[in-house]
Amino acid sequence: MPRAIEHQHHTGFFVRGPSPAARLLLFSLLSLVLLATDAKLNYLTEVRQGFLALAHPLQLIANAPRNLIQNVGAYFHTQTSVVHENSVLRSQALKHAAELQRYKTLEVENERLRKLLGAAQLSSQPARLAEILHMGRDPFTHKVVVNLGSRQNIVAGQAVIDEVAIIGQVTRVYPFSSEVTLITDKGLSVPVLVERNGLRAIAFGRGHDAMIELPSLPTNVDIRVGDKLITSGIDGIYPTGLAVAEVTHVDTNTDTPFAHIIAKPLAGIENHKQLLLVSIPKVDRPADSNTLQNPDPQQNVASPRNKKAVTPKRHGNN
Missing domain, CATH: 1.20.5 (Single alpha-helices involved in coiled-coils or other helix-helix interfaces)
Structure with a gap:
């Protein structure tokens, strides 16, 4: 406590x-x-x-x-x-x-x-630049359709070229487009001549490949591998002197009377989209004999004023 x-x-x-x-x-x-x-x-x-x-x-x-x-x-x-x-x-x-x-x-x-x-x-002829729209509908033909037609004064028969050589020809014309047949088509032929010697021939498309051939030529024909083919101009459609193809194969078998000649087109037929449509060359037609004898057609018609002059005189007693 x-x-x-x-x-x-x-x-x-x-x-x-x-x-x-x-x-x-x-x-x-x-x-x-x-x-x-x-x-x-x-x-x-x-x-x-x-x-x-x-x-x-x-x-x-x-x-x-x-x-x-x-x-x-x-x-x-x-x-x-x-x-x-x-x-x-x-x-x-x-x-x-x-x-x-x-x-x-x-x-x-x-x-x-x-x-x-x-x-x-x-080119000596007027040309129009065209553009390829599409290929032809038939797979067995070599044709293209371009964007120029009759409204642009395109006519059937015009030659088609590129910057190197001939491509083909206008074969059908529509109002706003045209059908171009290539030279490799079987239905198209081009008069050509050999640039080396001036030998004339007709080139046809083979159809199944991108080549052309020169049929119906004799085995002794003067054509060699490497010869350049140009247009002859004798058909009045293709201008003279345009490049066409180069000979790649010449077979002169003695068993057949004709030579087998194959050429490769020089143009870029299946490689480009633009091409040129060349106008058909104008050919001056020669004047006929009547025109040469009587340049003025009015002189062939006798007028009342010169009837006496053109009526022959009768010889005899009146």
Whole structure:
């Protein structure tokens, strides 16, 4: 009992503890002192760096979940962006490749049009530039359809050429298009002559291949491999001197009376889209005998004024 009373009467200051206000004031003063000391003397720099070094692993551990979530989100976002960008770049690459191919095609076409223009200027007959619309409907014939017709003054029979040689002939005309039969068609013939010696012949298309042949020529004919065939102009359709083909095969078998001569057309019959339609050459018809004797047709008719002059005199007794 006395010990309990003695314990109650001897409660000290630190056993009870300072009040909250005293603690706030104490720590505030301590903070101010430390701040002033650190600002003036930099005594606590090393202490602060030591605390930061000790706290760095804890910061890494605390920030690990957030960094992991950010990295995972950034990975998926980057993956999606890369896939989308790859798709866009691939599409652009294909587009640019197609445009580049189109530019190359246009460049080749432009160069060929320049050659066609030069061929039109060198031709003695007027020529019209035409474009192939489509091939003929019959697969067993060598025909094409061009975009010029009777409305553009195209007539059947006009020769068709490219910048190198003869391609064929206009065989059918529609209002806005025309059918061109190629020289390799079996139904078309071209009067030709050998440029080396002037030998005349008729070239026919073989039909089953892109070649022509010269039938009905004797075995002793003077034609060699490599001879160039040009138009003779005797048909009045093809201008004289246009290149046609080059002889590639000559077979003079003694068992047959005729030679087997094959030639390859020089024109790009199946390779191009533009061609030239040459006008039919105008042939000056010679004047007939009556016209040569009487240039003025009015002189053949006897007028009343000169009847007496043209009436023969009678000889005899009146």
